[in-house]
Amino acid sequence: DAGVTQSPTHLIKTRGQQVTLRCSPKSGHDTVSWYQQALGQGPQFIFQYYEEEERQRGNFPDRFSGHQFPNYSSELNVNALLLGDSALYLCASSSDWDKSSYNEQFFGPGTRLTVL
Amino acid sequence: GQNIDQPTEMTATEGAIVQINCTYQTSGFNGLFWYQQHAGEAPTFLSYNVLDGLEEKGRFSSFLSRSKGYSYLLLKELQMKDSASYLCATKDSNYQLIWGAGTKLIIKP
Numbered sequence: 001d002a003g004v005t006q007s008p009t010h011l012i013k014t015r016g017q018q019v020t021l022r023c024s025p026k027s028g029h030d031t032v033s034w035y036q037q038a039l040g041q042g043p044q045f046i047f048q049y050y051e052e053e054e055r056q057r058g059n060f061p062d063r064f065s066g067h068q069f070p071n072y073s074s075e076l077n078v079n080a081l082l083l084g085d086s087a088l089y090l091c092a093s094s095s096d097w098d099k100s101s102y103n104e105q106f107f108g109p110g111t112r113l114t115v116l
Numbered sequence: 117g118q119n120i121d122q123p124t125e126m127t128a129t130e131g132a133i134v135q136i137n138c139t140y141q142t143s144g145f146n147g148l149f150w151y152q153q154h155a156g157e158a159p160t161f162l163s164y165n166v167l168d169g170l171e172e173k174g175r176f177s178s179f180l181s182r183s184k185g186y187s188y189l190l191l192k193e194l195q196m197k198d199s200a201s202y203l204c205a206t207k208d209s210n211y212q213l214i215w216g217a218g219t220k221l222i223i224k225p
Contacts, residue, residue, distance in 0.1 A: 004158075033213075042120075042203050042215035043159070056212055090158060104149075105213070107158035 002027065004093050004108035012114045013081050021076040021111045025093030031055075032074040033105060034066060035090040043090055049074050078113075086115045118142045120216035122204050127222045128194055136189045136202050136219045144209020150178050150189045151203040153218065159203055162189070191221075199223045 005024045013019050025032050031050045035043035045058035049068035068074045072093075078085055089112075092105035120140045128134040140148070147166040151159035165171055165180035165187060177190040189202055201218040208214055 035215075040217070042205070042217045043213075044215070045212055048212075056210060058212070104161045104164065107160070109158050112156075 004091060004106050006089075006091050006108035006111050008111060009109065010112045010114075012116065014116050015081055015083060017081050017115075018077065018079045019081060019113060021078075021089050021091075021113070022073065023076070023091030023093075023108055024073045025091075026106050029093035029095045029106070030072050031094045032068060032072065033092045033094070034074070034076045035092065036060070036085075037088045037090055037110075039087075046076065081115045083115050086113060088112050118208065118214050120204055120206060120214055122202075122216040122219045124217070125220045125222065127224060128191075130194055130196060130223055130225050132194050133190065133192050134194060134221065136191070136204075136221065138187045138189070138204035138216060140185050140187070140204070140206050140214075140216075142206045142208045142214050145182060146207040146209070146211055148178075148180055148187050149205045149207070149213070150176075150187075151205065153201045153203055155200070162202075194223050196223050196225070 004026050007022045033048040034046040037043045046060050047057040048055050052068045063079045065077045088110045090110045091108045094105045122138050149164050150162040152162050153159040163178035170179045175192045180187045201220050203218045204216040205213045
């Protein structure tokens with residue numbers, strides 16, 4: 001059973017460019033959450049997708065957008081990249097996230113984005 | 117506002133016991149998670165508490181006091197591989213995970 005997968009592993013972009021990151025959830029999971037983790041910090045919630053719709057959103061500008069496909073995989077898009085967008089981007093999958101208090105999120109290995 | 121506090125860094129000796137504390141203030145409460153994160157890797161789940169008390173899982177235990185907004189992670193018989201960051205996260209009333217900045221644990225021989 002494959003866990004959560006993300007691609008690419010590493011990415012280098014320049015300011016102003018656009019980037020797309022991809023995530024495939026763990027088998028049986030229908031909810032995908034995206035996080036940004038700066039060096040030495042905890043993850044910051046970007047948004048969560050369920051049934052192909054954005055269900056919740058953290059405090060991130062509209063430059064950050066996403067999509068979920070019918071097979072539950074997801075993409076994170078960031079436009080007009082800034083130097084401050086350099087971080088580890090983590091995808092986490094779960095199921096029935098808001099149907100019970102306990103639902104563990106399984107994390108992918110992350111995509112390390114560097115903006116020059 | 118929502119806030120989670122953990123010590124930035126702790127040092128302990130191989131074979132010893134260490135307690136990592138976490139205090140939280142969140143809008144609503146639907147449980148508290150502890151995750152372990154090795155440098156450059158994704159967080160991995162360690163424990164979950166939603167009721168007061170101690171949950172034991174092998175060498176790791178986690179405690180919760182909801183009235184005090186307080187939790188701790190207890191690691192026994194420390195091994196060098198336990199050197200990592202330990203993240204405390206609570207699930208708020210919107211079922212959103214709010215994360216602390218993590219505690220970097222350094223294990224010395």
